Amino acid sequence: MSARTVTLETVDRGTVTILEPGWCRGHEGEPPQRYTDVTHRSVTARAAGMLTVHLSQAPYLVGSPEPYPVVSVQLDYNGDLRADDVPQLFEAFRSVERVVAFVAAEAIRLRGES
Template identity: 50%
Template sequence: MSARTITLDTIDRGPVVVPEPGWCRGHEGELPEYFADITHNTRIVRAAATTDRHGTVPLLQVHISHAPYRERFPEPHPVISVVLDCKQDFVAEDIAELIEGLRSVERILAYTSVEAKRLREVQP
């Protein structure tokens, strides 16, 4: 997979041309940032459980991210950005739905891990 290039306005360097991986969702609408803060992201994938008591309960947000220009902790390869998002009290009857939602979390994380490894292999 070959990277295309994109011109981004930065606070510290003005317009810069950087490679943009084909999997990046794009940077449209982003405000200028520092060069070191340029980050490529996939779309966000979410998982939730639907319970009788709480309705839809968010459990997970995940996407692949790559910040190759960071000054501290540069990312030589794409990483997986994970937000686990559940703090609720559940009645016993809702636990089956919660477990099914957690199975979705497991499947999404497993798929995202495989995809991040694949992207690492095809990265220029």
């Protein structure tokens, strides 16, 4: 996917035009933010009702800009299980593993396109 440009309103630099990676879902509806906080995000994948994962890149961060996409993961599970429900949990973890591995492979692939 090739990069395109997008024009954003920032609170500290006014209107800026930046490169937007082809995998970015876009910035429509986002409120103005600081230039250094501009973050590109891909669509979000969900797994097993307990994990969300997407590509993310914040190329303008001060101190540690992200030149390549990173894998952003949120794991949301808290609960008690009966012992005989543990195999189902392990199956859910395998689903999570497949989804995260897919997104990580995409991030690695995109590094080669930069």
